[in-house]
Amino acid sequence: MKDITVGIIGGTGGMGRWFADLLQKEGYPVHVWGRKSAMDINDLATLCNVIVIAVPISATAAMIERVGPLVPEGSLLMDLTSLKKEPVELMMANSRADVIGCHPLFGPGVDDAAGENVILCPARGQKWLIWLRNVLEKNGLAVMEKTPEEHDKMMAIVQVLNHLNTISLGMALTETGVSSEKISKYATPIFQTKLGIVKKVFTESPGLYADIIAKNPDTDKILKLYEKTLADIRQLIKSGDAARLKDALVQAAGKLF
Ligand SMILES: NC(=O)c1ccc[n+]([C@@H]2O[C@H](COP(=O)([O-])OP(=O)(O)OC[C@H]3O[C@@H](n4cnc5c(N)ncnc54)[C@H](OP(=O)(O)O)[C@@H]3O)[C@@H](O)[C@H]2O)c1
Known part of the structure; x- marks a missing residue:
């Protein structure tokens, strides 16, 4: 797929940083956002057609409610949260974008994620699912598709x-x-x-x-x-x-x- 620009909310630390590194290695432009970032979150959503939520679990619901409406139909809204039911439901309710829940089953400290498991919970749309699976599998991750439940x-x-x-x-x-x-x-x-x-x-x-x-x-x-x-x-x-x-x-x- 062409012209993919990724914005990772919570990309200044932890799993968001890990995902940013992975996508940058694949050649995608990635903008990371943290609370001290100069860029306005509305501008991030306008600039990017993939928005990833990777903030602490306690801040995830409010962040999805804030950012979800900014992500348009045809773009991808996804998260890296360790739980899936509530974030996926909230992404579906708060956005018209394609939605995928994603949970890497390892921490950001792994030297090499090849061979580690990742669960995807596809909720809306197909084209981004194919893209995301490809990126993860190309890097040796073992991808499983499951429902949030x-x-x-x-x-x-x-x-x-x-x-x-x-x-x-x-x-x-x-x-x-x-x-x-x-x-x-x-x-x-x-x-x-x-x-x-x-x-x-x-x-x-x-x-x-x-x-x-x-x-x-x-x-x-x-x-x-x-x-x-x-x-x-x-x-x-x-x-x-x-x-x-x-x-x-x-x-x-x-x-x-
Ligand atoms: N760590 C793991 O082992 C692991 C594994 C799989 C999935 N996850 C999931 O990944 C997500 C992030 O966890 P993490 O361990 O990566 O956390 P983390 O290391 O604390 O990083 C959290 C990120 O979110 C930002 N942030 C912190 N508090 C925020 C707030 N109140 N509002 C907005 N942004 C905030 C931080 O940036 P600033 O401080 O710059 O704002 C940072 O970039 C969680 O949903 C977690 O369940 C974690």
């Missing part, structure tokens, strides 16, 4: 359950009152790895993880499942009978793997 359901497992587990570990460690320096002296390699993950979640982008958990439509279901699982484990080990817990692990492994 399917996406959010799976993210309830891959992100909500996963991060809840990390947060529970970090909170419980804090409650022990033992310092991480002292804990580290006793650590096994696997524990050290887990402590590194806790540190990343608690110190690098706590707001991102909090939004991913708080805003997923299935979070309540996942929390109930997590609480039930802990209660079941408590029952299993209450009697001090390791064999019952071991049997439960063997049974679960049979189902999971």
Whole structure:
């Protein structure tokens, strides 16, 4: 496709910057926009025929409502948000442009995104979908097309359950009152790895993880499942009978793997 100019709102940092680099490498003119940018957001929308929303989850809805009406029919409005149902619905409701939800399943720190997964939620139009798929696949990304609902359901497992587990570990460690320096002296390699993950979640982008958990439509279901699982484990080990817990692990492994 000819004459493509991309505007990335939230392109001064994180995933927006990653996407800007990818598209620039492909030869497309890319304008990144952040809150301190000199360019007016209305001018950005006029200049570009692809507008990408890549701001923090907590700012995404308001940004789509502000920018969506500025993106005309025939252009593309897309986002990189870690959740898909609400942003895609809002992009559809607030614009007449083609709409694609996009979630790269990795962070901006990856050295090379080749081989990583990306989920696309096409919502309106075909021509931009073909363009976007081509750009991503050309760079070695594994692209899957899903509905926003399917996406959010799976993210309830891959992100909500996963991060809840990390947060529970970090909170419980804090409650022990033992310092991480002292804990580290006793650590096994696997524990050290887990402590590194806790540190990343608690110190690098706590707001991102909090939004991913708080805003997923299935979070309540996942929390109930997590609480039930802990209660079941408590029952299993209450009697001090390791064999019952071991049997439960063997049974679960049979189902999971
Ligand atoms: N980080 C990840 O691992 C990851 C992975 C996949 C998808 N995502 C998604 O990517 C999106 C951005 O996340 P990120 O981690 O890249 O965030 P980030 O590193 O904090 O970058 C956010 C960008 O948005 C701008 N921004 C911040 N607050 C804003 C506000 N209130 N209004 C308008 N612009 C604002 C920032 O620029 P200025 O400060 O210059 O304004 C920056 O360019 C989120 O939807 C997230 O779910 C993130």
